[in-house]
Amino acid sequence: MSSRPPRRGVLQISEVANDLIDPVLAKRAGINTMLLGSWDEIAGTAFADCTRPERITWPRRASEMAGEDGGYQPGVLTIACEGSRALFLSHQQGELIQRINGFFGFPAIKQVKIVQKPVTPPAKRRRPPRPLTGEAARHLDELVAGIEDDALKAALRRLGTAVLGRQKPTRR
Template identity: 85%
Template sequence: MNRKAPRRGIVQISEVANGLIDPVLARRAGINTMLLGSWDEIAGMDFAECTRPERITWPRRASEMAGEGEKYQPGVLTIACEGARALFLSHQQGEIVQRINGFFGFPAINQVKIVQKPVTPQARHRPKPRPLTGEAARHLDGLVEGIEGDALKAALTRLGTAVLGRRR
């Protein structure tokens, strides 16, 4: 038999990172990177910036200890929420549970536990890069000249300005 090794092709760094991070998150917090990445859509505009999922606690099954057939029980999602927004979030618990269960595709959560703590990282002041002048500006313009998309061209110009501006 002539067996060829499967070709992996191009693999995105996010897939590699998720493959490394997901088992750790699942073991320690019962969540995965897909949940964290989709949290803004799950929480909605009102709570996306002031909340984050912390962990899912699954109840211990009595059948595990007795060795009987498994009976599934939904877990408790712990959500970190900033300050007074926790009160508003508590009123929306039912909707959050429905959205989480819709995300998983089965009734994974039956309860939400809210803990008040800071969620947003403290923004560090980053100075804007100085505009490029002279040869550096011409070099950057030449590099992005063939880019067709305006948004992509603008993003690459910002990146190039930041990178080339540091060398001074």
């Protein structure tokens, strides 16, 4: 199933899932989970939130139909893009093709086909966690006290508030 040598010990669930999902994605869409997982970096901040790769269409060659190996030809990547952002994406497609080919390490894509459709699922509304009080608040303050970076300290405080706010108090 996988080209990796067998390892002893613990396997990550992502490795098992990728080994199961990649053949299906490759057969149906010509893409893999690595491309999907790295899409935000490939598309960049301007397009990561409004685009999604859908499929790579590889051209059929006359020599392939005759049973010969006619060599490799780059494919066409279909990208779903939301509304008016498609126009901006079409102006940047040359750079995007370079980034995709850089990701693959060879000229895998020659063209991008843009399809306008919704990409992002509707945002779920989450209630902000209620502020901590008492012992939990003091404990969180102690945990982040030694952190000098203000942004990191604020992020850890938000995380700690969310985690500690969910825990049920222990009864003695």
